[in-house]
Amino acid sequence: MAWLRIAWAVAQHDIALELRRPVALAGAGLFGASALVTLHLALAGSGAPSEELAAGALWIVLVFAALLGVGRVVAVEREDGTWDALLLAATDRSALFIGKAGAAFGLTLVLHAVLVPAYLVFFAAPPTGTGVLQLLAAVVLADLGFAAVGVLVGVLGLRARGRELLSATAFVPLVMPLVVASVALSLHAWGAGTAGDPTQLLSFGLAYAGTFLAAGLAAVPEIAVE
């Protein structure tokens, strides 16, 4: 029970901290808005973008906005010098990973809940019928994977030099399989899917997120201490 209580406390604390000092949400939101405007201007005059272009552009915006958002839950501990506070917690340190990943998941969901509708207003007609659920499932599963990878990479980079670069260079390649699956699922949502079966793509997303959650649970207690 203490494990769950502490994981919950970490997640709650990080979300409250971000809402009070919205560094990640403000930065990622600003990036997302800038990216949408840039895409809008770049594609102006070329007519309605194809579904492939629309789905690809959507996930470029989402993945980089997530990169800015998920890294923050670990970076704040480094900036405030409070990582020791977490290491002193009276539980297995895997609870810290789950708490951090939970907070990163929640914050990314909030961020994407704003960016996806904004994107649909600018670039593509909203999906209909089961397409809505498929797009929703793609975003939720991707956010779970982004959170697990982002926190794991963040903890790995806590004591590394050039950690900002490490986070970006490790995060993007690691989430690429998930992004490819999410793009394919988004195409199905718009009725233009040709690659894979939606159920298989959802299963892949779930397995991907589960794998990195398991990796974080196992690795963080080992790498959290100097």
Next chain:
Amino acid sequence: MLHALDAAWTGPALVALVGANGSGKTSLLRVIAQLLEPDVGSVRVCGHELAGGNARARQLVGFAPHDPIAYVAQSVQANLVYAGRLAGLRARDARGRAHTALDDWGLGPVADQDPHTLSRGWAQRYSLARADLLRPPVLLLDEPTTGLDAAARARLEGALAAWRRDRLVLVSSHEQSWLRERADHWLDLSAPGADPRGATGVPLLAGSWSGALV
């Protein structure tokens, strides 16, 4: 850098850790608090082996580092509540414990302030309150006297006098004369291959609490 060391202490007692800069005083405290893993050797707290991390042992140790652990833009009270929650308390219990700590340590006037904006004396008081939040049987204090004025020092001395009656308190400090007057045991980490028995002439006892570093 912490060199070869083999020591065991039992509480209640006040153990002084002294030594030159870089002799390993802070490293030793951080190893016992499980914030640092020794390259070799073993450490036990109340019979709990620390290798690989031991959550039960963390419940038994309170640590007050030289620079207080506190989140920026969060009040003293909120920081204490979160410390309680990280110790495994329910939110309501953590709030209650934080309230008690504010009273016990006279932190009421600064309860709503960010600990980073406090004077050294107030910040040190916050740090000690945080370490003592769950009344752990083992307390680790790293340079607790640095920058304290007379009133803050008197408060610290009062706390140490009370703690040494029922806890095991390890205190690191450069102020050897101040510490020598108060310590039950003495360990100079500057001495190569420091042996606490050699340093004090009094065998240190092994018992309910023990620590061993090699």
